[in-house]
Amino acid sequence: MSTSATPRHDPYAALRIPDFRRLISARAAMVMATQIQGVVVSWQMFKLTNDPLALGLIGLAEAIPSIVVSLYAGHVADSVRRKNIIVSAVAVLLLCSVSLWLLSRPAGLTLLQKDAFYTLPLYAVIFVSGIARGFLGPALFSFMPQLLPDRQVLSNAITWNSTTWQASSVIGPAIGGLIVGLAGRHQTDAGISTAYAVDAVLMAVALSIFISIAGRPLPAREGEKLSLKESLLSGVQFIFGNQLVLAALSLDLFAVLFGGAVALLPIFADDILKVGAEGLGYLRAAPAVGSVLMAMSLTYFPIRKWAGRKLLWAVAGFGLATIGFALSTNFWLSLGLLFLTGVFDSVSVIVRSTLLHTFTPEHMKGRVSAVNNIFIGSSNEIGSFESGAAAKLLGVVNSVVFGGAMTLVVVAITTLKANKLRKLDLTPQPQKA
DSSP: OOOEEOOOOOTTTGGGSHHHHHHHHHHHHHHHHHHHHHHHHHHHHHHHHOOHHHHHHHHHHHHHHHHHHHHHHHHHHTTSOHHHHHHHHHHHHHHHHHHHHHHTSHHHHHHHTSTTTTTHHHHHHHHHHHHHHHHHHHHHHHHGGGGSSSGGGHHHHHHHHHHHHHHHHHHHHHHHHHHHHHHTSSOHHHHHHHHHHHHHHHHHHHHHHHHHSOOOOOOOOTTOOOOHHHHHHHHHHHHHTOHHHHHHHHHHHHHHHHHOOGGGHHHIIIIISOOHHHHHHHHHHHHHHHHHHHHHHHHHSOOOTTHHHHHHHHHHHHHHHHHHHHHOOOHHHHHHHHHHHHHHHHHHHHHHHHHHHHHSOGGGHHHHHHHHIIIIIHHHHHHHHHHHHHHHHHOHHHHHHHHHHHHHHHHHHHHHHOHHHHTOOOOOOOEEO
């Protein structure tokens, strides 16, 4: 005799798994390091150039190598033990952090001040870190499910993984901004150098924790025999053959591409809101505060019924909050609106991640994640370039208003065209007992 019952929701299920706890701890240290680095590099570049386009070029310098290696990185993630890739990529990121610290020392500053080099060394380090992140993304995405005993824990693990990322994104920018502001009160270069040192230490901690996680064998490829070219393209074919996943990724892609104002925050902090480096840290942290609070609430109240409609409303809210931020000249109002962008973005991130993990076969997750990295991961950096270029042409405020308006247009088009996404329901199916 069989009965049906809805699976009981345990908000802490994934945290009961030791290797999963190690993974999110390592990721927390790594994200804090990269967030500190992002704040400090943008501030240093702004002080060196006073040019919004230079800030946008930081994103482009990271996005180009990440996009170029992504498809091959996905193939590697499905062909080589994923822990080995993660450790190697984080080791490269550690070297990049140390390099930025060296460039902030007196000898490095002398190099940056030479007309022949100027900001090129900073862009070169960011370029190398983009290559490492291109390999790291697919490996981390596909390694995480291997640490879970069964798929019933997957949704909870995705939410905790996102919560950890967002919490680290709160702490990282705040630390970066505060260090630059406090340690650099009498000498800006001292604050920048200290922040880069903290960045390097946190990256070293992340590397040591990743090393401590037990490796896992690759999932069976289920008889899959593909040439290198077919393997590289299989992730693209999978996503473009799945209307639901494609619609969710496209929505997030264009929202991030047009709606992000993060790249221009140094200008808002310095020229519009008049709050300096310390205020910049808070502005950078505000979206992540919203994201982490929303993500934590979703561990207790997961998005299930009408998930597609909630996703569309969330992205529309992101666009409206972005427009409001662009028009605000009050620091606290701006902080609140950035907080709301994080709240809305958290919904989008968790729904999209759940879709990808649910519909992608285990042996293809590296390749599919690589395409996701091109769609979403690199769109943050390309969006930064778009923001910088638009600010150069339209002005800072007008460029952010334009981006928010374009986000609303994308939501409207997706709502009309993506019928499957509108009807998406993530309610767990009753199980027979």
